[in-house]
Every structure is written in C-alpha cells, then in structure tokens.
Amino acid sequence: MKFKILLASMLVIAGCQTTKETTQADTNQSKTVVEQPTNTPVETVVPIVPIIKKTQPVVAQLTPQQQQDVWDRIAMQITTKIPNNKRVQYYRNWYLNNPRNLEIIAQRAQPFLYYITEQVEKRGMPLELALLPIVESSFDPHAYSNMAAAGLWQIIPDTGRRFGLKQNSWYDGRRDVVKSTTAALNLLEYLNKKFDGNWQQALAAYNTGEGRVFSAIRKNKAAGKPTDYWNLDLPNETSSYVPKLYAVADIIMHPKKYGFHIEPISNKPVIAIVKPGVQMNLTIAAEFAGISTRELKDLNPAYRRGVTAPNGLNHLLLPINKVKHFRRELAQNRNASMITHHHRVKSGESLGLIAKRYHSSIKTIQKVNKLKTTNIRIGQSLTIPASPISLVNRQHRVATHMEVQHYVVQSGDNLWNIAHKYKTSVAKLKQLNSLSKNTVLHQGQRLNVSTIATSKKTAANHKTIHYKVQNGDSLSVIAQRYDISVAEIKKWNNLANNKYIKQGQQLKLVIDRRKVQA
Numbered sequence: 001m002k003f004k005i006l007l008a009s010m011l012v013i014a015g016c017q018t019t020k021e022t023t024q025a026d027t028n029q030s031k032t033v034v035e036q037p038t039n040t041p042v043e044t045v046v047p048i049v050p051i052i053k054k055t056q057p058v059v060a061q062l063t064p065q066q067q068q069d070v071w072d073r074i075a076m077q078i079t080t081k082i083p084n085n086k087r088v089q090y091y092r093n094w095y096l097n098n099p100r101n102l103e104i105i106a107q108r109a110q111p112f113l114y115y116i117t118e119q120v121e122k123r124g125m126p127l128e129l130a131l132l133p134i135v136e137s138s139f140d141p142h143a144y145s146n147m148a149a150a151g152l153w154q155i156i157p158d159t160g161r162r163f164g165l166k167q168n169s170w171y172d173g174r175r176d177v178v179k180s181t182t183a184a185l186n187l188l189e190y191l192n193k194k195f196d197g198n199w200q201q202a203l204a205a206y207n208t209g210e211g212r213v214f215s216a217i218r219k220n221k222a223a224g225k226p227t228d229y230w231n232l233d234l235p236n237e238t239s240s241y242v243p244k245l246y247a248v249a250d251i252i253m254h255p256k257k258y259g260f261h262i263e264p265i266s267n268k269p270v271i272a273i274v275k276p277g278v279q280m281n282l283t284i285a286a287e288f289a290g291i292s293t294r295e296l297k298d299l300n301p302a303y304r305r306g307v308t309a310p311n312g313l314n315h316l317l318l319p320i321n322k323v324k325h326f327r328r329e330l331a332q333n334r335n336a337s338m339i340t341h342h343h344r345v346k347s348g349e350s351l352g353l354i355a356k357r358y359h360s361s362i363k364t365i366q367k368v369n370k371l372k373t374t375n376i377r378i379g380q381s382l383t384i385p386a387s388p389i390s391l392v393n394r395q396h397r398v399a400t401h402m403e404v405q406h407y408v409v410q411s412g413d414n415l416w417n418i419a420h421k422y423k424t425s426v427a428k429l430k431q432l433n434s435l436s437k438n439t440v441l442h443q444g445q446r447l448n449v450s451t452i453a454t455s456k457k458t459a460a461n462h463k464t465i466h467y468k469v470q471n472g473d474s475l476s477v478i479a480q481r482y483d484i485s486v487a488e489i490k491k492w493n494n495l496a497n498n499k500y501i502k503q504g505q506q507l508k509l510v511i512d513r514r515k516v517q518a
Contacts, residue, residue: 069264070113075253077127080199082250085230087240091247096258101138102251106263108139111271111299111319112152112177119181126199128249129188135244141177141301144511146465148482150174151301153184163187170309176302177317178273200229200242208238271299272320276330280308280316288329289322341384341434342445345376358384358434381442409445422449469505482511 064076082088095102117130136154137143149156151174157167163183165173173179191202194210205213216232225231229242251260276285282303286296297303299317308314318326341358351362351374362374368383376382407418415426415435429435432448441447467478475486475495489495492508501507 065267067267070117070267071252071262071265073267074117074127074130077121078249078253080126080128080246080249082246082253083230085243087230087243088246088250091240091244092250092258095247095251096260099260102134102248102260102262105134105139106265108141109133110265111317112139112141113265114267114269115177115271116181119185123185123189125185125188128245129185131248131252132184132203132245134248135241141175141298146467151180152177153180155180155183155187159187166313168309168311170303170305170307170311171313172302172304174302177299179302198229201232203242203245204229204232204234204238207241208235212238269320271317272323273315274318274323274326275315277314279310279314282306282308285316285326288333289318289326290329291319291322295319342442343382343384344440344442345378345380345382347378349376350374351376354382354384360384407447407449409441409443409447411443413441413443415439415441418447418449424449464508464510467507467509469501469503469507475501478507478509482509484509484511 064073067073067076112133113130116133117127120127120130133139133152137152139152141152143152143154144150145154147156150160150172153174155163155165155174157174160167160174160180160183163186165176165179165183167173173183188202188206191205191210192199195201195205195213201213201217212234213232216234217227220227220232251258252262255262282296282300283293283306285308286293289296296316296318299319300308303309308316343354343358345354351365351371354360355362355365365371365382365384366374407422409418415429419426419429429447429449430439467482469478475489479486479489489507489509492510495501
C-alpha cells in the first residue's frame with residue numbers, strides 16, 4: 001500500500017516536470033535559462049500592402065533619317081566591320097592629328113552631303129560610300145587631278161563618257177554634282193557585281209581600274225596567296241585608298257571615343273534642281289537667286305564658260321530657299337537670261353541688220369522687246385541678248401586679256417569718264433560693248449569694262465604641270481583631257497608640226513589652277 005502511494009507521488013512530480021521543462025543554453029557567457037514556448041499556436045495578423053511597380057517612360061529611338069545631323073545619319077547605318085590594322089590606324093591618326101582638314105571638308109560638304117547620302121540609301125549601298133568624296137576630292141567641286149580626273153567623284157573623261165556624262169566646250173558632266181553622283185554610284189554598283197559583292201576590291205577598282213585589280217588577284221592565286229584586298233599587290237595610292245575611307249568612317253562613327261568634333265550638317269535638303277528652260281548667264285542667274293556668282297558657280301561647276309550650255313544642258317543647282325526668288329525674278333525679267341546689249345536705233349537700220357550685228361535673230365529681238373511687228377523707229381531703245389557666239393568671243397577675251405567687269409551707267413556719265421575711272425580707253429569700251437562712233441549713253445545702260453589689276457589674275461589662275469605620256473596617248477587626246485589645244489602643247493614643248501610623242505616622254509602643260517586639286 002505504501003508502495004502504491006509512493007509510486008503515485010512520483011508520477012505526479014514527473015507530470016509537473018513535463019509541463020514546465022527547462023533547458024540550459026551552452027554559451028560562452030554565464031548560463032542562461034531559456035524557456036521553450038508552449039504548444040498553443042499564436043495567430044499573427046500581417047496587413048497586406050499592395051506592390052505598385054513604377055513604369056519607366058518609353059524613350060522613342062530616332063531613326064537615322066530623323067537625326068538632326070547628316071553625319072549621325074551616316075554613322076548609324078555603317079555596318080561594315082572596320083579593321084584596326086596598321087594602315088587604318090595610320091590614316092585615322094593622320095586625320096585626328098590634322099583636324100583642320102576635316103573642318104574644311106565639312107564646310108565644302110554642306111550643300112552636297114545630304115543629297116549624296118539619300119542617293120546611297122535609295123540604292124541600299126554601304127553608307128560609308130557617302131564619305132568617298134572626302135577621299136577622292138576633299139569635297140571640292142572644282143577638284144582636278146594630274147590624271148585629268150574631275151569633280152567630287154574624280155571621274156576621268158573616258159569613264160565619264162562610258163557612264164553617260166556629257167563633256168564638251170560648254171559643259172563637263174563630271175563636275176555636275178547631281179549627274180556625276182549618279183554616274184559614280186552606277187560605276188560602284190557595276191564594280192561590286194564584277195567582284196562578286198566584294199566592296200573592298202570594288203573600291204580598289206574604282207581607284208585604279210578593274211583590270212589592275214583582277215591582275216593582282218590572279219597573281220596571288222598563282223602564288224597560293226590570299227586574294228583579299230589587304231594582301232593584293234596594288235599601287236601605293238590604291239593600297240591606301242580603302243584604309244583612308246575606313247579611317248574617316250571610324251572617326252565619324254565614334255567621335256566621342258576619339259575626342260573629335262566635326263561641324264554638324266543639317267539633315268535636310270538644302271539644294272534643289274531648277275530647269276529654267278533657257279540658256280543662262282551665271283551672273284544673271286545668281287542675281288535672280290539673290291546669291292553671289294561665286295556661290296552659284298560652286299554649286300554648278302560643270303559650266304565652263306560662265307553660262308549654261310546651249311544644247312539643253314541648262315539646269316541649275318540652287319539653294320532650296322532661293323528657288324522661289326529665282327523663278328519670280330526670271331519671270332519678272334521676261335526670261336532675260338543672258339547678258340544684254342542696249343541699242344538705240346539709227347537712221348537706215350532694220351531689225352535684220354541689228355540682229356546680224358549682234359549675232360542674234362529677228363524673232364529673239366522681237367520676243368525680248370515685245371515687238372508685234374518688225375517696224376522700228378529712229379531713237380528707239382532695244383534690248384539685245386548676247387548670243388552664244390558673242391559669249392564665246394567674250395569668254396576668249398577674258399581668258400587671254402582681261403577679266404571683264406560690268407558697270408551701270410549713271411546720270412551724267414560719258415565714255416571718257418568711265419574709261420578714266422576703270423583705267424582703260426574709250427576705244428576699248430567701244431570694242432567691248434560693240435558701240436558705234438556716235439553712241440550716246442543712257443542712264444541704266446549696262447557696260448562691260450575691264451581693269452589692269454584684274455588682268456593679272458588670269459595668269460595667277462594657271463598652273464604648270466609635267467605630264468608623262470602614257471601608252472596610246474596622242475597630242476589630241478592629251479589636249480582634250482586637259483581642255484587645252486594641240487597648238488598650245490606644241491608651243492609649250494617646242495614640238496615641230498611633224499613631231500611625234502612617245503611613251504614616257506615628259507610634256508609641259510599649263511592648265512587652269514582653279515580646276516586642279518590642291
């Protein structure tokens with residue numbers, strides 16, 4: 001009985017220990033008694049806070065065509081992998097060390113780069129080709145090389161004719177920015193097909209001719225060497241041609257990387273083609289457009305005589321914001337597109353006689369003066385447009401003697417005081433203006449005058465070069481290539497009439513400095 005009571009007591013004590021059991025935590029500090037939580041679950045309420053995601057503003061990516069700067073438009077579309085070899089590095093360093101070069105080029109490219117870029121884009125060609133005039137001509141529209149290559153794209157005469165560029169004594173299509181761009185891109189597309197889509201070889205062929213590049217390829221194949229551009233045995237100029245283009249392209253693509261700034265060019269059209277439909281004197285065209293003659297000639301370097309061509313080639317490139325002004329002035333001036341003479345009818349004269357004197361026609365004089373019949377009266381003032389023949393003669397006088405300037409007669413003027421003012425003679429004024437002995441000047445009349453000072457400029461505009469005769473050359477071929485005469489070549493080189501030239505011979509040539517690439 002005692003045993004049962006004792007056992008029951010022990011069970012009670014054990015039960016108490018189970019409900020309030022303690023454990024000791026073994027730490028480096030003094031012993032701490034940790035009380036274990038009871039088995040009764042405690043329900044905790046956590047408030048739900050909605051998560052609001054901030055939406056980032058969507059920045060629209062501008063397309064190349066939406067860029068403000070044409071250089072950026074080009075850079076965004078260059079997909080050609082530019083190699084970083086020694087040749088590219090050399091020319092890249094040269095351009096970076098000579099920033100003035102690209103600064104001048106950017107100024108010259110202002111009127112033309114947008115147009116050229118558009119043409120390259122339309123054809124789906126590599127956009128670095130829009131930069132090719134930098135390598136070819138430094139974007140100088142008057143550029144002319146010792147090998148007779150001319151214009152922005154430096155096209156030689158034979159290639160120009162082959163690709164549809166007309167060349168005559170009035171007009172040289174190789175200097176026509178619009179026509180030559182079309183011809184150059186046609187040539188590049190043709191070469192790209194010839195070289196199975198290899199643009200580097202096509203560019204080399206553009207520079208030196210496809211025959212020489214094919215010859216270099218065959219030579220490397222025979223020797224078991226690679227036939228890519230970088231391994232071909234080509235002339236020094238051609239070996240540096242593609243590296244120059246790639247160096248410029250790399251700088252245009254990464255200006256910040258190289259710490260380089262190039263003058264921006266507005267990504268919008270700045271020039272437009274105008275077709276007046278009549279032969280025009282460029283000085284008058286410039287006046288109608290409200291720009292300087294120099295600016296007009298820089299936009300239209302294809303015209304060789306200061307006038308557009310008489311055979312339908314009379315289109316003009318004008319600043320787009322001057323087109324309306326030009327058309328309005330042309331209309332208001334009754335399409336008087338040429339330099340004019342003012343003639344006062346004398347006793348015994350007829351329209352036929354006057355037309356013959358000025359190398360004009362009765363119909364032309366009637367049209368300009370709004371004459372319904374051929375009847376004229378003594379003392380009547382007629383406006384006579386200068387004819388192409390008289391223009392040629394005038395241009396010849398300018399080239400060989402003096403540079404002609406113009407003077408508008410003021411009240412009280414006479415031939416003597418005008419001649420004295422311009423340091424010339426009355427006889428010379430009469431000759432330049434086809435004036436008779438008893439001519440009476442009238443206010444507003446336009447006279448051609450010349451000065452001694454300007455005559456010195458003609459010689460300064462010429463440059464002497466030494467040309468090495470090539471296989472197949474003749475005096476006539478060389479004369480045509482450099483826009484000079486056979487007689488002049490013979491004179492400069494003391495050649496007899498029956499003297500033949502031979503390959504390798506050096507000839508002295510005097511050509512217009514304004515046509516020669518610096």
